[in-house]
Amino acid sequence: MAEVTAALSIGQVAERTGLSVHTLRFYEQQGIFVSAVRRASTGRRVYSQDDVDWLGVCVILRASGMPLPALRRYTELVREGAGNEEERLALLREHHGRVRDQLGRLTQCLDLITFKVGVYEDILDQEGPAAGSGRPRPSVGGDVPASRPGTSA
C-alpha cells in the first residue's frame, strides 16, 4: 500500500484515460473535475488517482451520450458533497432511460442491417460460385434496383 495519491502529469492521465491532453484541459475548463486540478510550482497540472477514477466514470457517461452540460451538473453535485443524492439519482435515472431507449433503437437498426446483409449474401450466393440453395427470405429489403424501382422485392 503505497502512493495514496499518485501525482500524474497530463500526458500520463491522457494515456490512462484514453482522452487527449487537449480534451483534459477542455474538460477542466468545462468544470468536469470534482476538485480543482492541482498545480506544481511550475504551473503544470498534477493529477491524482482520484482524478483518473473520476475521468473513467466521465468517459463512460460520455460514451453513452451524456451531454457535457449534464456531466458538468453531475460533477457539481458530487463536488457539493452529501445531501443532494436525490438530484444525482434523478440525473442518472434520466440518463439511464435515454441509454435504454438508444439501446432499443440501435437493436432495431441492427436487425434491419442484419436482414439486409442476409439478403445480399443470398443474392451473391445464388449468382455466385454455385447455384446455392438460398435460404428462404421474406420479400423485402433487396433495395430499389435502380431501373424499375417498385416497392423493392
Place this chain on the structure above:
Amino acid sequence: MAEVTAALSIGQVAERTGLSVHTLRFYEQQGIFVSAVRRASTGRRVYSQDDVDWLGVCVILRASGMPLPALRRYTELVREGAGNEEERLALLREHHGRVRDQLGRLTQCLDLITFKVGVYEDILDQEGPAAGSGRPRPSVGGDVPASRPGTSA
C-alpha cells in the same frame, strides 16, 4: 390497388419520414436519393412512395450512426443497379460491425449506470423514510464524496 406512385409534396414526405423539409432538401443535395427527385411544372418537388421507402431505410441507417458519406456511397451503388452487390454487402457488413460494437459499449455503459442508480437508491433508502435494510452492494461507485475523496466507497 391504386396509386402505383403516390406524388407527395415535401411537407407530406417530411411528415411521414420524420425528417424536416430542410433535411429533405439537404439530403437531396447530398445525393441521398436513388433517383433524381421529380419536379412539378411549378418547380416543386414531387416524391413517390419509393422515395419514402428509401428514406425509411436512410433514417434507420443514420439512426445507427452511418455517416452521410457512407450513406451517399450506398445510395450510389443502389442507383447504379445490379452488379455491385459485393460492395453493397461490404459496406453493410462494415456498418453492421460498428453497430454491434456500439451496442456492446452501450450495454457496458448501461451496466455501470444501472449500478450507480442502485447505489444511490440504497443511500436514499437508508437515510430516507425508514432505516431500510439496504441490499448488499459491492464497494465501488458511490462517487467521490467531495470532502475526503479516497477511491470512492
Place this chain on the structure above:
DNA sequence: GTAGGAGCTTGAGTCGGCTCTAGGTCAACC
C-alpha cells in the same frame, strides 16, 4: 549552452449534420 520535449494559455478552427434566413414564386381562398 542549447536542442528537444512536455507543458502552459488564449483563442481560433474544424467537423458533422443539420437549421435557418432572405427574398421570391405560386395557388387557393375570402
Place this chain on the structure above:
DNA sequence: GGTTGACCTAGAGCCGACTCAAGCTCCTAC
C-alpha cells in the same frame, strides 16, 4: 386583389465536442 401558406434557391449560421496554433516556460540530457 389581397392575404395566407406551402414551396423554391443560395448561402449563412449554429451546435456540440473537440482540436489545433502561436508563442511562451520549464526541465533534462547531451
